[in-house]
Amino acid sequence: MQHVDMGLPFLANNWLFFLIIFTIYLTCKFVYKHKSLLGNLKTYFNKSTPLLNSNDGDHSHSFNSQETMPHINYIHHIPFLINISKNHNYSKSLLLETAITRSKDYFNLMNSRRSIRFFSSKPVPPLEVMENIIKTAGTSPSGAHCQPWTFVLISNPRIKKEVRNIVEMEEEINYKKRMGEKWVEDLKFARTNWIKEYLETAPYLIIVFKQVYGYQNNNEGMVEKTPFYYQEMSVCIACGILISAIHNAGMVTLTSTPLNSNNKLKRLLNRPDNEKAILILPVGYPAKDATVPNIKRKKLSDIMVHID
C-alpha cells in the first residue's frame, strides 16, 4: 500500500485526495439540485424530535380530529347533533331509504360533470355564487384543521390576460423544448397547442394556493413559523369539494395545474412566501360550440374492491 508515494508526481500521490473532493462536490451538487429534499429532511428531523408543543406531533397523521388540534387541552368538546340545513329537504332522522335515493341522485348529478376548455365570456355568474362555492370548499377537512388554502378569484380582464401570458409562455417553452416543432404543428388542428384561450374568455379564474406553513405566536409572544402537515392533500380534498360545488351550481371548469408558473403567478397576485399555486380553475359557462373528448369513466368494478 506504499507504492503511490514512491517518487510519483503530485497528482498520482494525491489521487485519493482529489477523488474525495470530487465525490463531495458531486454530493453537494446532487443535494442542491434537489433542495426539496432538504425540506423533507428538516421535516423529518422536526418530527423525530420531541416537540415543545406536545400536540403538534399528532398533526402528521390525522385530519381534523380533536387530537390533532394545537392546544387540545383548551378545546371544548360539544355533543354532535345532526344539523343539516333547514333549507335542505333533509329530515333529521336520516332514513336509509333516503340515503339510497340521495346517493343515487348525487351520483347522477356528479356523473354529468365534464372538464371543459371552451368557455363563453357571458353570462358572468354573480359574485355571490362564486363566494358560495369558495365558502363550500372552505368546509373541507384538513390536517390538524390548518385550513391551509387561499382561493384567489380573478375577474379583472387585465389580470386574466397576464395569467394567460404567464401560463402560455411556460407552456410554449415546454412544448417546443420537449416536443419539437413538427409535433406542435401536427397538433394545431386539434386545438391542443399551448394556446389557452379559456384563461381569458372564462369570466372567472380561481387560482388555488396551498400554504406550506403558517404563523403563530410563541410563548414569548413572538410570531414564528408553524408547520402545516398534509397541506397538499388537504387543499386537493378542498378542491374536490370546490369542483362539486361549481358543477352543482350549473357552471363548468377545467382542472389544470400551473406547472412552472408558480413564481410568476405569486408575483403577479402578490401572494406571501408561504403560499404555492397548485391549481388553476377557469369557471363560467361553456361556449356554444364547446366539445369534449369522447372518453368514458372506469366501471365501479374497476375502482372498488369489496371485502365482506
Next chain:
Amino acid sequence: MQHVDMGLPFLANNWLFFLIIFTIYLTCKFVYKHKSLLGNLKTYFNKSTPLLNSNDGDHSHSFNSQETMPHINYIHHIPFLINISKNHNYSKSLLLETAITRSKDYFNLMNSRRSIRFFSSKPVPPLEVMENIIKTAGTSPSGAHCQPWTFVLISNPRIKKEVRNIVEMEEEINYKKRMGEKWVEDLKFARTNWIKEYLETAPYLIIVFKQVYGYQNNNEGMVEKTPFYYQEMSVCIACGILISAIHNAGMVTLTSTPLNSNNKLKRLLNRPDNEKAILILPVGYPAKDATVPNIKRKKLSDIMVHID
C-alpha cells in the same frame, strides 16, 4: 503531503481511502433513505427526453383535457351538451337565480359536515349506498384521465379488526416514541390516545389507494409500466368528492391517514405493487354520545382574495 506514509501504521497511511469509503457509504445511505428521490430523478429524466409517445409529455400539467390523453389522435371530440340527470330537479336552461339558491343550499349542506370519530355499529348503510358514493368519487377529474384510484371497502369484522391492530400498533410506537409516557397518560381523559375504536365500530372502512403507475401495451404488444402524473392530487380531489357524497347521503366519516401502515395494509388487503394507501375513512352513523371539538372554520375573507 508525503508525511503520512513515512513509517506510520496502516490506518494513518490509508486515512484518505477510509474516508472516501465512509463518504460513499453515507451517500448511499442517504440516497437509500430517500428512495422517492430516485423516482423523481427517473421522472425528471423521462420528462426531459423527447418521448416516443408524443402525447405523454403533456400528462404533466393538465387534468382531464383532450391533449393529455394517450393516443390523442384516436379520440373523437363530441359536442358538449349540458346533460344534468333527469332525476335531478335541474332545468336545462341554468338560470343564474337558480345558481344563487343552489350554491347557497349546497354550502349550507356541506357546512353542516363534521369529522366524527365516535361511530355506532348500527344501522349499517346498505351496500348500494356505499357503491353509489364510491361511483361518485370515480367521477372526479384526474391528471391525463388516468383515474389512478382504488377504493377498498371493508365490512368484514375480522379484517376491520386487523386494520385497527395495524394502525394502532403504528400509532402506539409513534406516541410512545415521540411523545413520552407522561403526555400519553395526560391525554387519556380526552380519549385522544392511539386507541382507534372507530376502525372496528364503523360498519364500513374505505381505504383509498393511489396508483403510482399503471400498465399499458406497448407497440410490440408487451405490457409495460406507464407513469401516472399527479396521482396524489387526483386521488385527493376524488376523495373531496367522496367526502361530499358521504355527507350528502347523511353518513359521517373521519379523514385520516395511514401514516406508516401502508406496507402492512397492502399485504393484508392483497394490493398490487403500484398502489399506496393514502387515506382511511370509517363510514357510518355517529354514536349517540358522539362529540366534536368546538372549533370554527375560517371566514370567507380569510380564504378568498378577489381581484376585480
